[in-house]
Amino acid sequence: xxxxxxxxxxxxxxxxxxxxxxxxxxxxxxxxxxxxxxxxxxxxxxxxxxxxxxxxxxxxxxxxxxxxxxxxxxxxxxxxxxxxxxxxxxxxxxxxxxxxxxxxxxxxxxxxxxxxxxxxxxxxxxxxxxxxxxxxxxxxxxxxxxxxxxxxxxxxxxxxxxxxxxxxxxxxxxxxxxxxxxxxxxxxxxxxxxxxxxxxxxxxxxxxxxxxxxxxxxxxxxxxxxxxxxxxxxxxxxxxxxxxxxxxxxxxxxxxxxxxxxxxxxxxxxxxxxxxxxxxxxxxxxxxxxxxxxxxxxxxxxxxxxxx
Numbered sequence: 655x656x657x658x659x660x661x662x663x664x665x666x667x668x669x670x671x672x673x674x675x676x677x678x679x680x681x682x683x684x685x686x687x688x689x690x691x692x693x694x695x696x697x698x699x700x701x702x703x704x705x706x707x708x709x710x711x712x713x714x715x716x717x718x719x720x721x722x723x724x725x726x727x728x729x730x731x732x733x734x735x736x737x738x739x740x741x742x743x744x745x746x747x748x749x750x751x752x753x754x755x756x757x758x759x760x761x762x763x764x765x766x767x768x769x770x771x772x773x774x775x776x777x778x779x780x781x782x783x784x785x786x787x788x789x790x791x792x793x794x795x796x797x798x799x800x801x802x803x804x805x806x807x808x809x810x811x812x813x814x815x816x817x818x819x820x821x822x823x824x825x826x827x828x829x830x831x832x833x834x835x836x837x838x839x840x841x842x843x844x845x846x847x848x849x850x851x852x853x854x855x856x857x858x859x860x861x862x863x864x865x866x867x868x869x870x871x872x873x874x875x876x877x878x879x880x881x882x883x884x885x886x887x888x889x890x891x892x893x894x895x896x897x898x899x900x901x902x903x904x905x906x907x908x909x910x911x912x913x914x915x916x917x918x919x920x921x922x923x924x925x926x927x928x929x930x931x932x933x934x935x936x937x938x939x940x941x942x943x944x945x946x947x948x949x950x951x952x953x954x955x956x957x958x959x960x961x962x
Contacts, residue, residue: 662867662871663864663867664867664868664870664871664872665871668724668725668871671724671725671728672724674728674731674732675696675724675728675731675743677732678731678732678735678736678741679698679699679735679736680696680697680698680731680735680736680741680743681696681697681698681699681700682694682696683695683696683697683700684751685771685774685775687767687770687771687774688770690754690755690756691747691752691753691754691755691756691767691770692751692752692753692754693744693745693747693752693767693768693771694722694744694745694750694751694752695723695742695743695744695745695771696723696724696731696741696742696743696744697741697742697743697775698735698736698740698741698742708740710736710738710739710740711739711740711780711781711804711959711960712739712740712741712742712777712779712780712781713734713739713740713741713742713780713781713783713959714742714743714744714768714772714780714781714782714783715727715730715731715741715742715743715744715783715784715788716744716746716768716782716783716784716785716788716789716791716792717743717745717746717749717785717787717788718785718786718787718788718789718810718811718942719786719787719836719837719880719883719884720836720872720873721749721872721873722745722749722750722751722872723743723744723745723746723749723750724743724750725872726785726942726944726945727743727944729944729945729948729949729951729952730783730944730948730951730952730955731743733948733952733956734952734956738956738960739781739959740777742771742772742775742777742780744768744771746764746767746768746787746788746791747763747764747767748876748879748880748883749876749880752767753876754767758886759879759882759883759885759886760886760887760888761787761790761791761794761883761886761887761888761889762794762888763886764790764791764794765791765792765794765795765798766798768791768795769795769798769799769802772802778802779802779803779804780802780803780804781803781804781805781806781807781959782795782796782803782805782806782807783806783807783809783955784806784807784808784809784811785809785810785811785942785944786809786810786811786914786915786941787811787887788811789808789809789810789811789813790811790813790887790889792806792807792808792811793806793808793811793813793897793900796900796901796902796904797898797900800900800901800902803902804902805902805903805904805905805958805959806900806902806903806904806905807904807905807907807955807958807959808904808905808906808907808923809906809907809908809943809944809951810907810908810909810912810914810915810941810942810943811915812889812890812914812915812919812923813889813897813923814889814895814897814919814922814923814926815889815890815915815919816890816892816893816894816895817890817891817892817893818893819890819915819919820832820890823835823850823914826850826913827846827847827850828846829843829846832884833880833881833884835847835850836884837873837877837880837881837884838869838873839869839873839877840869841862841865841866841869844865844868844869844873845860845865849913850913850914850940850941851913851914851940851941851942852940852941852942852945852946853909853911853938853939853940853946854946895926897926897927899926899927899928899930899931900927900930901930902930903930903931903932903958904927904930904931904932905931905932905934905954905955905958906920906923906924906927906931906932906933906934907934907936907943907951907954907955908920908933908934908935908936908943909935909936909939909940909941909942909943909946909947910935910936910937910938910939911938911939911940912939912940912941913940913941914940914941915941917935920933920935921933932958934954936950936951936954
């Protein structure tokens with residue numbers, strides 16, 4: 655059973671999300687960052703990008719693997735834009751309407767594209783907030799461009815994962831490969847992902863027709879390229895860690911019930927990143943605290959970035 659496009663709950667919710675972001679002062683924009691790659695992003699109107707008298711700090715939001723940025727950051731955009739931060743929320747390459755003819759599929763490539771985007775817009779310094787896969791990208795941006803990235807928020811992001819952590823995730827999900835977990839193609843697979851990623855039990859009771867509607871609208875586009883992105887992740891390829899402390903102040907935010915990256919990884923990550931890293935655990939929350947417990951998440955991030 656499928657839902658026609660004009661009856662699609664996903665399409666209806668997408669329209670609502672677009673109105674929310676527009677009401678927060680952002681506009682939908684597309685920018686070619688080089689000859690190969692085009693990035694779609696939500697940001698202030700183009701005339702505001704280079705405003706010299708704008709004293710608001712800049713926040714770059716990097717989403718996780720799954721739907722595009724507006725599905726993952728709506729509550730943060732409404733809370734922080736336009737009064738608190740000059741905010742940019744791009745779709746990573748092959749998510750939403752961001753595309754590339756490049757064959758590079760690593761998260762380092764994603765970091766390079768996001769840095770090019772900010773340079774093309776004319777933003778010289780910014781804070782980066784990344785969740786899950788977006789946290790991978792945020793880490794690389796901070797490491798490669800310390801003169802541009804001011805503070806870093808890494809949320810629910812196992813940049814310290816080893817190969818054994820990936821194997822444990824497959825065991826918890828009862829799946830034989832990572833794309834079955836992160837890129838569901840059936841209602842059963844999506845229900846499994848939601849059980850791992852969210853502490854909300856009610857969503858697991860939704861009928862198959864609704865899950866299939868979500869898959870058709872949010873998970874089918876660029877599926878081949880997204881599978882290549884999963885296989886291209888540089889973290890967790892073996893049992894050795896390949897991360898170093900960052901020069902910036904870092905905030906690590908984690909849900910205590912996270913089943914994608916268990917909370918023990920958060921404590922280990924803090925030790926690896928050293929004295930400039932601060933850890934905040936949100937109780938009774940799983941892999942998407944920015945959605946599950948948005949107000950507490952926002953307060954933690956705001957205090958870290960603004961110091962109040």
